[in-house]
Amino acid sequence: MPSDGAGPLLRAEGLAKGFGPPDQRVQLFSGLDLSLSDGDFVAIVGPSGCGKSTLLHLLAGLEPPDAGRVLVGASDWTALTAEGRASLRGEAIGFVFQFHHLLPELTAEENVALPLLLAGRGEAEARRAARELLVAVGLSGRAGAFPRTLSGGERQRVALARAVVRRPRILLADEPTGSLDAAHAAEVFELLAGVARERSGAALVVTHDPAWAARCSRTLRLVPEGLEEA
Amino acid sequence: MTPEVRGRGWLTTRGQAVPALFVGRAGQAGLTIDPGQARSLSALAGDALTVVSSRTRLSPLGPVPITASLLLGGIAPAATGRREPEARLPLEEARRLLALAPGEATGYELRLSDPDRADEVARAAAAAAGLPVTTTTWQQANRPLVLALRLERVVLFATVFLVVVVAGLNLAATSAVLVATRSADAAVLSVLGAAPKAIERVFVAAGLLLGAAGTAAGLLGGAALAVALDRTAAIPLPAQLFSLAHVPFRVEPLDVGAVAVFSLLWSYVAASVPARLAARLPVTEVLRAV
Numbered sequence: 001m002p003s004d005g006a007g008p009l010l011r012a013e014g015l016a017k018g019f020g021p022p023d024q025r026v027q028l029f030s031g032l033d034l035s036l037s038d039g040d041f042v043a044i045v046g047p048s049g050c051g052k053s054t055l056l057h058l059l060a061g062l063e064p065p066d067a068g069r070v071l072v073g074a075s076d077w078t079a080l081t082a083e084g085r086a087s088l089r090g091e092a093i094g095f096v097f098q099f100h101h102l103l104p105e106l107t108a109e110e111n112v113a114l115p116l117l118l119a120g121r122g123e124a125e126a127r128r129a130a131r132e133l134l135v136a137v138g139l140s141g142r143a144g145a146f147p148r149t150l151s152g153g154e155r156q157r158v159a160l161a162r163a164v165v166r167r168p169r170i171l172l173a174d175e176p177t178g179s180l181d182a183a184h185a186a187e188v189f190e191l192l193a194g195v196a197r198e199r200s201g202a203a204l205v206v207t208h209d210p211a212w213a214a215r216c217s218r219t220l221r222l223v224p225e226g227l228e229e230a
Numbered sequence: 231m232t233p234e235v236r237g238r239g240w241l242t243t244r245g246q247a248v249p250a251l252f253v254g255r256a257g258q259a260g261l262t263i264d265p266g267q268a269r270s271l272s273a274l275a276g277d278a279l280t281v282v283s284s285r286t287r288l289s290p291l292g293p294v295p296i297t298a299s300l301l302l303g304g305i306a307p308a309a310t311g312r313r314e315p316e317a318r319l320p321l322e323e324a325r326r327l328l329a330l331a332p333g334e335a336t337g338y339e340l341r342l343s344d345p346d347r348a349d350e351v352a353r354a355a356a357a358a359a360g361l362p363v364t365t366t367t368w369q370q371a372n373r374p375l376v377l378a379l380r381l382e383r384v385v386l387f388a389t390v391f392l393v394v395v396v397a398g399l400n401l402a403a404t405s406a407v408l409v410a411t412r413s414a415d416a417a418v419l420s421v422l423g424a425a426p427k428a429i430e431r432v433f434v435a436a437g438l439l440l441g442a443a444g445t446a447a448g449l450l451g452g453a454a455l456a457v458a459l460d461r462t463a464a465i466p467l468p469a470q471l472f473s474l475a476h477v478p479f480r481v482e483p484l485d486v487g488a489v490a491v492f493s494l495l496w497s498y499v500a501a502s503v504p505a506r507l508a509a510r511l512p513v514t515e516v517l518r519a520v
Binding site for chain 1: 414415418419420421422423424425426427428512513514517518520
């Protein structure tokens with residue numbers, strides 16, 4: 001498992017984020033601290049609009065915090081250039097969206113292989129790794145299928161495979177079962193837990209469903225003052 | 231090199247007369263006049279015409295014009311590009327009308343295997359003659375047409391330039407729409423670790439592909455059209471004015487290359503601006519909007 005072996009994989013210190021102009025500022029949270037270590041499988045819960053997705057974006061280096069900093073290993077997102085952030089994100093972070101966000105022109109195999117191709121790996125190697133992972137998520141016969149021909153559950157499984165194909169140190173999932181029915185949601189969550197254990201160092205799952213949160217090793221509630229144990 | 235004899239005089243028949251420039255050339259059989267002259271004289275092929283020279287000969291009654299009676303062999307426009315109508319007649323008849331000795335000529339016509347060297351050859355010929363002579367090249371004889379074609383070429387180049395510029399703006403608009411419709415995909419690529427430069431390259435490549443396809447289609451279509459217009463003599467020229475029967479169309483590799491290079495460069499510029507915007511999209515805002 002790729003990890004620097006010492007200290008937390010991801011650390012957030014004194015994070016603050018809000019929206020809007022100064023006179024109409026909506027503060028989502030402030031003073032937020034978080035530490036993820038190898039083997040952590042953490043759920044973040046909270047009401048809609050409390051900033052759960054925004055927190056994931058900050059942790060993934062997709063937008064800067066108003067205050068505080070996020071460290072991936074020893075690297076501070078804000079100290080990196082755009083190219084450096086992209087490189088670190090591709091290498092260290094796997095991201096699963098609520099909606100699959102697969103590229104419609106690519107097959108399931110090509111979608112899964114995409115992060116490896118972006119990392120400069122050879123096409124044959126990337127396709128082989130993608131096929132192996134599709135077998136692991138139960139889609140061995142659907143490698144050549146385009147997203148429009150896949151069911152919602154299958155698309156989310158492809159998205160999950162894409163998120164972990166580079167064996168990221170941290171897997172971030174934003175309501176990964178939010179767009180699925182109960183049966184498919186259970187399948188995808190089990191799979192998420194499995195691949196997170198096997199291919200990733202730590203996982204952070206945003207969910208509004210207490211049942212899924214209870215399946216995680218630790219549950220944190222997002223409140224304006226930061227994160228508290230649920 | 232062929233000798234020719236040029237003179238001025240009149241053509242007369244049935245009591246009607248028109249002033250005429252007459253030209254005698256070797257190989258010319260019988261009298262051929264311009265359609266305009268034939269109309270003025272109401273003359274038809276086979277009619278007997280009298281060519282009256284401006285030169286005179288002495289007779290017991292005093293100086294009288296030299297004349298020649300000839301049967302009208304044909305009615306056709308001259309192919310020399312001169313604006314003035316010509317009557318063409320056998321070389322020996324022309325010599326007799328101008329009272330020239332056998333072997334004498336008023337001028338010589340030179341046909342070159344490389345017409346573009348006409349100016350150079352004309353200068354050399356004038357120098358070699360050792361006499362004050364007047365030279366007329368085909369470009370001078372067809373100056374109005376040459377100038378018109380040169381102007382047409384400039385106008386066409388300006389038109390093509392504007393067409394390419396407008397096409398480039400269309401490409402920029404298409405690229406902008408592409409960026410707008412595929413912004414979510416660009417955001418996802420960014421989340422997957424694609425650097426902004428890589429995303430920019432994807433959109434530039436898409437724009438360049440469109441531009442290259444358009445350039446190739448335009449060049450192939452334009453070349454095919456030029457060949458077709460030339461082969462079918464699609465734009466005829468008035469034969470009374472010009473020696474060329476139609477406007478010539480030729481595909482010039484240098485022109486094609488210049489248009490292709492400019493089109494591709496402009497495609498790159500047109501695609502670069504939206505591509506740069508795509509690379510700097512606020513990822514999280516795009517993802518929230520999906």
